[in-house]
Amino acid sequence: GQSLEQPSEVTAVEGAIVQINCTYQTSGFYGLSWYQQHDGGAPTFLSYNALDGLEETGRFSSFLSRSDSYGYLLLQELQMKDSASYFCAQEGSSYKLIFGSGTRLLVRP
């Protein structure tokens, strides 16, 4: 089946920039999404890329390279509230999303 690879954990300092990478399988690829989930909470949509390039939404940006089957989420000016888990998700040829296992981001003072 399809699977996505992302680091299990990342640590960064408040105010810094952090990049969370995601590699995916190319079969039936339509786009790559990113979701944020705080402990005990529900996942919430952050960003989506269907085409190569950078999508910017405030402090968060997402990048996609279809030729490399690779994307990343970039978080700038990190804040303590950004400590959460971040999931990449691949949209395939059906109505489904396949999620990665998530990257736990810890922001330190």
Next chain:
Amino acid sequence: DAGITQSPRHKVTETGTPVTLRCHQTENHRYMYWYRQDPGHGLRLIHYSYGVKDTDKGEVSDGYSVSRSKTEDFLLTLESATSSQTSVYFCAISETAGTNQNIQYFGAGTRLSVL
């Protein structure tokens, strides 16, 4: 926030008993999904629906069934609960699935413990 309500929010049950989880939406979205979330596995799709009475299996559908008799409700049933089904269950809805931008909105989750 998208109008999605999951019930119950917490449930403890015994092995072998049937359990039904409910997802109710007020957004009139066509697509609805059930996921389970376990440590180290992210979100795994159990079943999904693309319309009333139209459902299909996800990657971890064994031991689960679903029903959708009206647009707003999507029920997940564990026919005979096992300890391996102890998990957090999330319902999600989407109106944009199939348009190359499948944005999903999630309910608050149901924490199920099977003893």
